[in-house]
Amino acid sequence: MQNGRSGLLDGARNITGPGSAALKYDILTALLVTATQGEATEARLALRLSLLITARFNWRSGTFSVGRREMARMWGVTERTAKREIAEMRARGWIAVHVPAARGRVAQYRIELPRVLAITMPHWQAVGPDFAARMVAAPDPAPEASNVVPLRREAALPEEDGSGWARAATQLQAQDPAVWGAWFAPLVPVGVESGILTLLAPSRFLAEYVTTHYHSRLLAAVSGQGVREVRVTCE
Known part of the structure; x- marks a missing residue:
């Protein structure tokens, strides 16, 4: 929806x-x-x-x-x-x-x-992942075909594009599916330049929040892929 x-x-x-x-x-x-x-x-x-x-x-x-x-x-x-x-x-x-x-x-x-x-x-997740994701403009994928239609399907992992984000995304989703769906899934890789991976967020709030609270987790996920820094922006 x-x-x-x-x-x-x-x-x-x-x-x-x-x-x-x-x-x-x-x-x-x-x-x-x-x-x-x-x-x-x-x-x-x-x-x-x-x-x-x-x-x-x-x-x-x-x-x-x-x-x-x-x-x-x-x-x-x-x-x-x-x-x-x-x-x-x-x-x-x-x-x-x-x-x-x-x-x-x-x-x-x-x-x-x-x-x-x-x-x-900080308390949005207590309401549910769908609420937290909606608040930060995470995409709403089409519901799965099943007898019970969920409010939100788990966000799809990105395809490999050479930026290293697809591999990092897989790791982040495995670590914490709820955090992945609410905060990381909306991010889109722009590219890597001079060892800096740039991710595009759908809102300034999401960009600032991920940078403030999850920068270390992002950096750890892309380490070993020729990336020394991660930059999240909405511009």
């Missing part, structure tokens, strides 16, 4: 129009799985932000306006605690003031979706 949209982080600013309903569910799913899987403070903030989004978020404008008293009532805390929680979300870069409070008007906040989703990303 082809979902027809780019990685959620790249498309986080476009949350109206075709496909926006599914996008909203994905954002809330990412927050709620963080509420169940994250460390205590992160989990609490994720749950409270989820409630604000569900109850008061304007998806068209990308903002929400909720008074401190109303927040406190929804969260079951004091107004002082509500103020402190909003301040913590701002300090973490999850939300920002869009329109400051004025006499007779509460502040209007915008949610920094790329930042929020980057924070939730």
Whole structure:
């Protein structure tokens, strides 16, 4: 099943129009799985932000306006605690003031979706490989012919092209099929030049995440093939 949209982080600013309903569910799913899987403070903030989004978020404008008293009532805390929680979300870069409070008007906040989703990303696999892959724009192959149609078939390994990526891909898939399907399968080899293997990612987020978290694993997989460095880019 082809979902027809780019990685959620790249498309986080476009949350109206075709496909926006599914996008909203994905954002809330990412927050709620963080509420169940994250460390205590992160989990609490994720749950409270989820409630604000569900109850008061304007998806068209990308903002929400909720008074401190109303927040406190929804969260079951004091107004002082509500103020402190909003301040913590701002300090973490999850939300920002869009329109400051004025006499007779509460502040209007915008949610920094790329930042929020980057924070939730370590927990995506808990929802399932299909969810993690969709969030980073992994391709959706055609379903296999069987009595039960899976949500996602295991991503196919690339063919040998002289870059050494096909051999490395086989090793990476054998090491961890879930990580392979979510993070490595979308990468496309560009070529090897001066001992540097360049891989093209479908989104800037995926390129940065793989470089930050899986660079050593990638380098180990291509070692011994005349490659001394791996570069992941989206350009």
